[in-house]
Amino acid sequence: MLPLVETKDLKKYFRVPDGWLHAVDGINISIDAGMTLGIVGESGCGKSTLGRLLLQLLEPTDGIIRFQQKDVSSPNKGQLKELRKDMQMIFQDPYSSLNPRMTVAEIISEPMRRYRLYKGAELRERVVNLMNTVGLEQRLENSYPHELDGGRRQRIGIARALALEPKFVVCDEPVSALDVSIQAQILNLMMDLQEEYGLTYMFITHDLSVVKHISDEIAVMYLGQIVEQSPADRLFEQPRHPYSQALLSAIPRPKIRKEQQRIILKGEISSPINPTPGCRFAPRCIHAVDACRTQNQELIEVDQGHFVACQRYDEI
Amino acid sequence: MACVTHLIRALRISEQVMNMDEKILEIENLAVEYRTDDGVVKAVNGLDLTLEKGGTLGLVGETGAGKTTTALSIMRLLPDPQGVITSGSIKFAGKDILSMSKSELRKVRGKHISMVFQDPMTSLNPILTVGDQIAEAIRLHEKISHADAAVRAQSMLERVGIPANRYSEYPHQFSGGMKQRVVIAIALACNPQLLIADEPTTALDVTIQAQVLALMNNLKHDFKTSMIIITHDLGVVAEMCDRVAILYCGEIVEYGSLEDIFERPEHPYTKGLFSSIPDLDTKVPRLTPIPGLAPDPSKLPEGCKFANRCSMRMPECVKADPPVVNLDNLHRVKCLLARGKDAKRHATLG
Numbered sequence: 001m002l003p004l005v006e007t008k009d010l011k012k013y014f015r016v017p018d019g020w021l022h023a024v025d026g027i028n029i030s031i032d033a034g035m036t037l038g039i040v041g042e043s044g045c046g047k048s049t050l051g052r053l054l055l056q057l058l059e060p061t062d063g064i065i066r067f068q069q070k071d072v073s074s075p076n077k078g079q080l081k082e083l084r085k086d087m088q089m090i091f092q093d094p095y096s097s098l099n100p101r102m103t104v105a106e107i108i109s110e111p112m113r114r115y116r117l118y119k120g121a122e123l124r125e126r127v128v129n130l131m132n133t134v135g136l137e138q139r140l141e142n143s144y145p146h147e148l149d150g151g152r153r154q155r156i157g158i159a160r161a162l163a164l165e166p167k168f169v170v171c172d173e174p175v176s177a178l179d180v181s182i183q184a185q186i187l188n189l190m191m192d193l194q195e196e197y198g199l200t201y202m203f204i205t206h207d208l209s210v211v212k213h214i215s216d217e218i219a220v221m222y223l224g225q226i227v228e229q230s231p232a233d234r235l236f237e238q239p240r241h242p243y244s245q246a247l248l249s250a251i252p253r254p255k256i257r258k259e260q261q262r263i264i265l266k267g268e269i270s271s272p273i274n275p276t277p278g279c280r281f282a283p284r285c286i287h288a289v290d291a292c293r294t295q296n297q298e299l300i301e302v303d304q305g306h307f308v309a310c311q312r313y314d315e316i
Numbered sequence: 317m318a319c320v321t322h323l324i325r326a327l328r329i330s331e332q333v334m335n336m337d338e339k340i341l342e343i344e345n346l347a348v349e350y351r352t353d354d355g356v357v358k359a360v361n362g363l364d365l366t367l368e369k370g371g372t373l374g375l376v377g378e379t380g381a382g383k384t385t386t387a388l389s390i391m392r393l394l395p396d397p398q399g400v401i402t403s404g405s406i407k408f409a410g411k412d413i414l415s416m417s418k419s420e421l422r423k424v425r426g427k428h429i430s431m432v433f434q435d436p437m438t439s440l441n442p443i444l445t446v447g448d449q450i451a452e453a454i455r456l457h458e459k460i461s462h463a464d465a466a467v468r469a470q471s472m473l474e475r476v477g478i479p480a481n482r483y484s485e486y487p488h489q490f491s492g493g494m495k496q497r498v499v500i501a502i503a504l505a506c507n508p509q510l511l512i513a514d515e516p517t518t519a520l521d522v523t524i525q526a527q528v529l530a531l532m533n534n535l536k537h538d539f540k541t542s543m544i545i546i547t548h549d550l551g552v553v554a555e556m557c558d559r560v561a562i563l564y565c566g567e568i569v570e571y572g573s574l575e576d577i578f579e580r581p582e583h584p585y586t587k588g589l590f591s592s593i594p595d596l597d598t599k600v601p602r603l604t605p606i607p608g609l610a611p612d613p614s615k616l617p618e619g620c621k622f623a624n625r626c627s628m629r630m631p632e633c634v635k636a637d638p639p640v641v642n643l644d645n646l647h648r649v650k651c652l653l654a655r656g657k658d659a660k661r662h663a664t665l666g
Contacts, residue, residue: 042521042522042523042524043492043521149609150379151609179378179379179548180378180548180589180592180593181378181588181589181592181605181606182378182605182609183592183605184591184592184593184594184603184605184606185605185607187594187603188602188603188605191602206521206522208522208596209593209594209595209596210594212594212596213594213600213603233599236596246523247522247523249526250522250523250525250526251522251551251596252525252526252549252551252552252554252555253551253554253596254549254550254551254553254554254578254590254593255554255578256554256574256575256578256579257554262530264523264526264527264530265523265526268491268493268494268524
């Protein structure tokens with residue numbers, strides 16, 4: 001199958017007073033149509049920047065983005081408008097991503113009005129259909145976002161993202177702000193929609209149990225780079241990168257365990273500003289040797305579809 | 317090494333058993349409401365809770381369940397004049413907190429009961445050095461010179477894993493995890509008997525969360541502090557707590573030991589919470605969420621407040637408030653279904 005979205009050595013550097021902040025630093029991903037790629041990592045690892053680059057909300061410093069085999073790295077205005085129809089985003093915070101002065105129906109219909117796709121009764125019918133699809137009661141069409149709870153607001157965000165019938169949706173922490181019982185409702189909805197409309201997702205989150213549940217494949221990011229990428233189940237069964245191992249062992253599990261082996265990382269994420277060569281995780285890594293601190297680590301395929309950026313993967 | 321850990325664990329358990337009778341906190345029939353322009357919001361409705369000395373209680377529930385309101389009532393920090401305690405009593409180490417004067421309360425807060433808030437970014441003063449903020453807490457409660465307070469503050473910093481030479485730095489120079497450790501250092505500076513931690517790790521990344529939880533577990537052991545941990549994360553509860561209270565609409569719907577709640581949950585809401593979280597060890601194609609939404613706290617329904625979302629609902633559920641059923645010494649459930657179980661158990665016993 002041909003990939004729907006692909007990047008080659010994608011980079012985004014931000015100019016900051018102390019130099020260049022390497023937010024995304026040489027990312028290669030490819031997502032097949034109808035699949036979900038989960039991106040996990042801690043704050044500041046560049047996962048949201050990556051999502052925004054793919055959607056052309058940020059301009060890449062270097063590298064290539066391909067959508068349906070076409071290079072879309074630096075589109076002109078007309079191309080961008082066409083592209084936006086196929087690529088949408090669901091944001092983390094349903095409290096700030098909706099215009100407080102618009103009613104539910106106005107928010108959901110705005111993309112269709114912008115593209116002059118429907119009008120009048122047809123537009124209204126389409127809004128009602130979308131509201132049904134995401135499980136919003138029709139009586140809410142004239143309500144304002146502040147009158148609704150977080151779960152319903154996130155449903156509005158999803159309906160708005162679906163309004164243009166996109167092929168690719170970037171979901172940036174879509175359930176992090178929601179209570180667990182509501183979170184499960186939204187995750188189920190997103191999986192149903194994927195099946196029904198053949199959507200392709202990039203699912204960005206820091207919640208590892210959510211990402212395992214929803215993803216086909218997972219990429220673990222650390223300081224702007226992918227350190228491990230593998231099919232979802234495999235990553236949890238056998239994480240190979242020391243950072244993935246520490247990350248997975250750090251999740252507090254809702255189970256009573258007699259003994260727990262936890263890798264507690266020393267220190268904090270180092271600065272992404274003007275990083276020195278070598279593995280970026282080396283300062284916190286218990287397995288680091290001198291070579292780790294000087295040589296950049298490339299992703300190595302250690303098993304079919306399982307990539308690790310660690311030169312000591314077979315020793316640890 | 318393993319045998320030493322076993323010994324330590326055995327000692328901890330025996331300590332807990334010894335202290336079981338002594339109650340540090342007793343809350344009876346607490347009711348709190350917020351009187352707002354839009355009406356009266358009933359945040360806590362008849363809450364009963366006790367905490368043994370040295371114990372750690374997890375207060376679990378979703379947004380609006382009344383977790384933070386309960387904590388603020390214990391600290392007497394409810395927003396004034398909206399937040400009103402309409403009934404009940406709160407006793408801390410035998411003393412009635414609700415009848416204390418403002419000056420008595422000031423002596424208790426920070427000295428005997430401390431609180432750690434969710435957001436370490438906003439709970440520190442940005443224009444004071446972190447060391448001075450710790451020393452301030454000590455000087456407020458103890459007759460001690462500036463120099464001695466500074467020494468104590470430095471040792472508290474070391475205690476939470478921050479080098480003492482960072483005493484004179486400001487909060488913005490610290491990362492989120494370190495700020496939360498400073499907040500914990502302030503809270504523990506006067507060696508309080510009770511620490512209330514409101515979502516202490518929610519704002520932190522998972523590897524940093526692991527560091528902070530390990531630190532809190534160590535401190536709990538070293539200082540013998542009793543703790544109430546408010547969280548929505550059942551993983552954090554499993555790791556930290558020995559007692560768990562599940563809150564829904566300002567009521568405790570289920571209470572018990574960690575094992576009771578995690579291995580023998582009885583209330584449909586507790587069961588629903590567990591089935592809502594994706595499990596890392598087993599693969600399920602779909603999650604089983606709790607349908608619907610929690611009721612509006614200004615218009616609470618008659619009868620069981622969970623009934624409208626409950627898959628086990630019976631006609632009686634909406635007629636009257638279900639009674640609290642004691643399943644054994646500790647484990648209690650506020651659900652009509654449990655009544656049958658209790659009766660059956662008595663029948664077999666009798």
